[in-house]
Amino acid sequence: MxxxxxxxxxxxxxxxxxxxxxxxxxxxxxxxxxxGHNSISSQIIAACxxxxxxxxxxxxxxxxxxxxxxxxxxxxxxFGFNGLHGRMPSxxxxxxxxxxxxxxxxxSGDGDTASIGxxxxxxxxxxxxxxxxxxxxxxxxxxxxxxxxxxxxxGLTLKSYGTNPYMPIDIAWExxxxxxxxxxxxxxxxxxxxxxxxxxxxxxxxxxxLDIISPCVxxxxxxxxxxxxxxxxxxxxxxxxxxxxxxxxxIEVEYEEGEAIDVTMHDGSTVILKKLExxxxxxxxxxxxxxxxxxxxxxxLITGLIYIDTAEANLIEIHNLVDTPLNRLQEKDIRPGRETxxxxxxxxx
Amino acid sequence: xSAVQENLKMEPVVEIGSLVNNFSITVGTPNGSGxxxxxxxxxxxxxxxxxxxxGKNLFPSNIQGLPTWYTIRVNKDGFLARRDEHEVVxxxxxxSFAHDLAEVQPGGAFFYADDIRMPINREDIVAYPxxxxxxxxxxxxxSNLKNYIANMVYVGVVAQMLGVxxxxxxxxxxFHFKGRQKPIDLNYGVVQKAAAWAAxxxxxxxxxxxxxxxxxxxxxxxxxxxxxxxGSIYGGVQFAAWYPITPASSLAESLSEYLPxxxxxxxxxxxxxxxxxxxxxxxxxxxAVGAGFAGLRAMxxxxxxxxxxxxxYAGLAYYAEVPIVIWDVQRVGPSTGLPTRTSQADISMxxxxxxxxxxxxxxxxxxxxxxxxxxxxxxxxxxRLQTPVFVLSDLDxxxxxxxxxxFEYPDEPIDRGKVxxxxxxxxxNGRWGRYLDADGDGIPYRTVPGNKHPAAAYFARGTGHxxxxxxxxxxxxxxxxxxxxxxxxDTARDLVPKPFVETMEGANLGILAFGSTxxxxxxxxxxxxxxxxxxxxxxxxxxxFTQEVTDFVRDHEKVYVIEMNRDGQLHQLLSLEYANQxxxxxxxxxxxxxxxxxxxxxxAILAKEAK
Numbered sequence: 036m037x038x039x040x041x042x043x044x045x046x047x048x049x050x051x052x053x054x055x056x057x058x059x060x061x062x063x064x065x066x067x068x069x070x071g072h073n074s075i076s077s078q079i080i081a082a083c084x085x086x087x088x089x090x091x092x093x094x095x096x097x098x099x100x101x102x103x104x105x106x107x108x109x110x111x112x113x114f115g116f117n118g119l120h121g122r123m124p125s126x127x128x129x130x131x132x133x134x135x136x137x138x139x140x141x142x143s144g145d146g147d148t149a150s151i152g153x154x155x156x157x158x159x160x161x162x163x164x165x166x167x168x169x170x171x172x173x174x175x176x177x178x179x180x181x182x183x184x185x186x187x188x189x190g191l192t193l194k195s196y197g198t199n200p201y202m203p204i205d206i207a208w209e210x211x212x213x214x215x216x217x218x219x220x221x222x223x224x225x226x227x228x229x230x231x232x233x234x235x236x237x238x239x240x241x242x243x244x245l246d247i248i249s250p251c252v253x254x255x256x257x258x259x260x261x262x263x264x265x266x267x268x269x270x271x272x273x274x275x276x277x278x279x280x281x282x283x284x285x286i287e288v289e290y291e292e293g294e295a296i297d298v299t300m301h302d303g304s305t306v307i308l309k310k311l312e313x314x315x316x317x318x319x320x321x322x323x324x325x326x327x328x329x330x331x332x333x334x335x336l337i338t339g340l341i342y343i344d345t346a347e348a349n350l351i352e353i354h355n356l357v358d359t360p361l362n363r364l365q366e367k368d369i370r371p372g373r374e375t376x377x378x379x380x381x382x383x384x
Numbered sequence: 385x386s387a388v389q390e391n392l393k394m395e396p397v398v399e400i401g402s403l404v405n406n407f408s409i410t411v412g413t414p415n416g417s418g419x420x421x422x423x424x425x426x427x428x429x430x431x432x433x434x435x436x437x438x439g440k441n442l443f444p445s446n447i448q449g450l451p452t453w454y455t456i457r458v459n460k461d462g463f464l465a466r467r468d469e470h471e472v473v474x475x476x477x478x479x480s481f482a483h484d485l486a487e488v489q490p491g492g493a494f495f496y497a498d499d500i501r502m503p504i505n506r507e508d509i510v511a512y513p514x515x516x517x518x519x520x521x522x523x524x525x526x527s528n529l530k531n532y533i534a535n536m537v538y539v540g541v542v543a544q545m546l547g548v549x550x551x552x553x554x555x556x557x558x559f560h561f562k563g564r565q566k567p568i569d570l571n572y573g574v575v576q577k578a579a580a581w582a583a584x585x586x587x588x589x590x591x592x593x594x595x596x597x598x599x600x601x602x603x604x605x606x607x608x609x610x611x612x613x614x615g616s617i618y619g620g621v622q623f624a625a626w627y628p629i630t631p632a633s634s635l636a637e638s639l640s641e642y643l644p645x646x647x648x649x650x651x652x653x654x655x656x657x658x659x660x661x662x663x664x665x666x667x668x669x670x671x672a673v674g675a676g677f678a679g680l681r682a683m684x685x686x687x688x689x690x691x692x693x694x695x696x697y698a699g700l701a702y703y704a705e706v707p708i709v710i711w712d713v714q715r716v717g718p719s720t721g722l723p724t725r726t727s728q729a730d731i732s733m734x735x736x737x738x739x740x741x742x743x744x745x746x747x748x749x750x751x752x753x754x755x756x757x758x759x760x761x762x763x764x765x766x767x768r769l770q771t772p773v774f775v776l777s778d779l780d781x782x783x784x785x786x787x788x789x790x791f792e793y794p795d796e797p798i799d800r801g802k803v804x805x806x807x808x809x810x811x812x813n814g815r816w817g818r819y820l821d822a823d824g825d826g827i828p829y830r831t832v833p834g835n836k837h838p839a840a841a842y843f844a845r846g847t848g849h850x851x852x853x854x855x856x857x858x859x860x861x862x863x864x865x866x867x868x869x870x871x872x873x874d875t876a877r878d879l880v881p882k883p884f885v886e887t888m889e890g891a892n893l894g895i896l897a898f899g900s901t902x903x904x905x906x907x908x909x910x911x912x913x914x915x916x917x918x919x920x921x922x923x924x925x926x927x928x929f930t931q932e933v934t935d936f937v938r939d940h941e942k943v944y945v946i947e948m949n950r951d952g953q954l955h956q957l958l959s960l961e962y963a964n965q966x967x968x969x970x971x972x973x974x975x976x977x978x979x980x981x982x983x984x985x986x987x988a989i990l991a992k993e994a995k
Contacts, residue, residue: 062854091836095843107843107855114833116677116704117845118670119696125625125662125670126677132623132658133678134834155670158663357654361622362679362832366798368656369620369681371646373793379614379646380790383604384428384559 071223071249102144121152124159163241181254274339416448418532428556438464540578608781613638615759679832699738725977729949814839826872880926894940908985
């Protein structure tokens with residue numbers, strides 16, 4: 036960006052830490068035009084910009100598939116690691132011990148998470164790794180030309196693969212049952228909600244699972260497919276209108292009693308859930324399971340913050356690490372002193 | 385690299401065949417009956433008497449019930465490989481009684497629990513019944529411990545009959561029970577009672593006995609997994625992820641045991657490390673790779689089946705150039721194989737591990753304090769080379785107690801390799817390439833997450849990449865990168881530990897081996913030399929092969945490559961490396977899953993030489 040003049044720099048809008056939105060961009064996307072994943076990448080960029088996060092303080096992870104290519108297309112100044120199919124969670128788990136001050140975003144797909152990745156998906160929730168875990172869910176394998184994934188609805192017919200005979204896996208349901216401490220569902224066609232959920236997730240203490248229906252325009256976007264733009268637009272039922280208020284900022288809009296729920300996040304920010312048709316309390320796990328069942332029965336694409344528990348300690352906290360990031364410790368911190376070797380030998384027989 | 389490991393090797397002071405401090409004791413018990421405590425007690429007492437001693441647990445993959453054996457070798461000359469001959473046998477298990485009886489060497493001693501009512505149909509041995517039930521009944525052990533205590537009866541009887549010092553037995557029990565008085569007293573009470581009974585009732589009619597020596601001063605007893613864990617701690621391990629598997633579990637468990645003592649911040653009491661028990665080996669290595677990428681000294685430990693699961697992440701670590709240390713405590717394969725038996729059959733797999741072209745760095749520890757040394761050295765190599773470093777131990781090294789020289793404090797400062805921090809990038813004006821061969825040694829520079837310089841970050845990946853870590857399918861980028869990785873592997877030849885080489889006057893035969901087989905080979909070399917066949921010996925300590933290995937192959941008429949697997953895997957690898965000399969390489973591969981014996985080595989070489 037050397038040719039950029041000071042003048043243009045001055046005119047461009049910057050956030051509170053003096054960065055332009057372009058500082059949060061990545062490489063140009065090589066995904067299809069109109070892919071839901073591109074829309075999600077844009078919202079990650081917008082969310083991090085609006086959160087005033089230094090890109091160097093964010094780290095990205097992914098597995099294998101279209102979704103997992105996308106971290107190259109946002110936050111080019113952030114470290115990232117594109118791991119193995121279904122095994123992004125373990126990679127992220129180890130990495131986060133390196134520098135616990137980083138904020139993590141993991142991007143996966145339904146192929147990556149709901150098949151080979153199911154084991155690691157479940158276990159990363161059990162450990163409450165501090166990470167936003169986004170599943171860009173489109174019901175098909177895009178990179179390998181449109182096979183059914185494990186989240187494809189039973190009875191879905193695709194051009195080259197006939198009709199899917201198997202039951203689908205519900206990512207949000209699995210997350211809830213897996214005791215994830217933050218479970219949300221959203222729709223790539225509802226970018227504002229996606230952005231607010233990413234912000235909320237980035238402020239969460241532990242794992243934040245975002246199951247985002249993200250249509251595949253090439254292989255699975257017919258109007259009757261449950262992962263299409265049209266179906267999503269027609270069937271989305273938002274649990275609430277969600278807005279994120281950063282720490283220390285005044286909450287400007289006043290709500291009547293019972294009209295909204297405030298959730299105070301671990302970092303002091305607030306997530307305001309303005310009531311829509313439903314009375315919905317996202318801190319009640321049983322109610323969360325019920326609403327998913329109800330949505331399933333009524334063919335709703337239920338979206339919003341389905342469940343949250345802000346109290347549970349995360350993996351890194353459980354390990355009681357020193358304050359300095361482990362990867363900045365020096366030899367004297369990690370090699371026991373010379374005087375200890377005799378003690379150790381004496382501990383043997 | 386540090387000085388070559390000193391071996392357990394002493395000049396014979398008495399003719400071989402003497403019956404003092406020179407025989408094997410084998411104990412047959414049902415698995416899970418607590419006999420390990422008794423066997424270790426005998427082993428440790430002998431060690432404290434100053435007599436060179438080794439113990440091998442030959443156990444089934446079972447929690448309770450199947451026959452298990454423990455064989456102790458006492459040898460005044462320091463030859464401590466397992467032997468197939470058993471001069472003293474203790475039979476506590478009805479299911480293996482007949483077998484155990486048949487195994488006693490002619491003239492040997494056979495101790496048996498007298499409640500096993502089976503015929504003793506041998507005239508050429510001395511049989512000693514032991515009133516196990518009666519002595520246990522007379523002890524004040526709580527009923528739930530009576531079965532465990534029963535094994536202390538043979539400790540007492542055998543100690544009395546062989547001349548083992550009861551004070552040393554007491555010291556061994558104090559160590560085993562970590563000074564807890566109640567179990568010490570309970571067990572020692574039974575030992576004393578049994579010894580007193582034997583002194584009064586049994587008449588010594590066999591010729592085997594022990595006498596105190598001064599040959600264990602300056603040694604400790606330890607197992608390889610504990611040594612590996614402690615070495616890793618002195619190497620500054622910061623992250624370990626693992627999944628339970630025999631025979632590797634105790635390595636990670638030892639990390640958890642010793643890290644809190646050695647590696648908490650003294651002021652805050654907070655940890656400078658994390659150990660995570662993963663959901664499987666796929667995740668264990670994934671976590672380790674993440675931690676290695678993040679700039680931590682990261683490791684995992686496993687055995688064959690777990691290693692198979694780790695292949696894909698190991699390949700990613702190779703290609704993305706992530707430092708990690710992987711301990712493989714080898715057991716018998718293929719597949720689930722014999723989970724409790726020892727082997728050296730993963731060496732080919734590790735050498736070639738990963739799809740596509742890949743070459744891996746391996747360390748091959750022999751003595752137990754080398755398990756310690758390679759514990760720390762492996763991290764230096766992994767971070768210097770930015771690649772997975774595999775340390776291949778085995779069940780015999782990992783789980784059995786061995787005499788060893790004490791662990792030595794690392795004689796080199798920690799080497800973190802080529803890592804760029806903020807100030808480095810500042811100085812370089814942010815101009816650097818993650819996969820650029822800036823120094824011509826094939827090793828690029830890296831940054832680690834958390835580095836705040838705006839040019840620090842890169843996106844690590846298993847897909848094709850250029851020198852600046854961007855996705856690339858360009859043919860030239862691909863080829864250049866792969867050739868640089870090859871160059872890096874050649875650089876490793878100068879960095880890995882050199883082999884241990886020992887020569888004999890007039891030898892033109894070479895023996896080349898690695899790992900736990902050295903004791904058997906050294907003993908056999910002495911016998912062969914006496915038979916007029918002097919040999920030179922090279923114990924390989926690392927792969928890739930170094931110049932010393934090349935010289936050894938070149939300088940000998942024949943090189944016997946001795947290893948514990950079916951296919952002669954090291955022989956195959958050497959034949960590839962030294963294809964133009966491969967007719968000189970003769971494979972002696974030993975297959976039964978039990979630690980190698982000197983007799984095998986001696987007879988195998990004599991048979992080849994007779995031709």
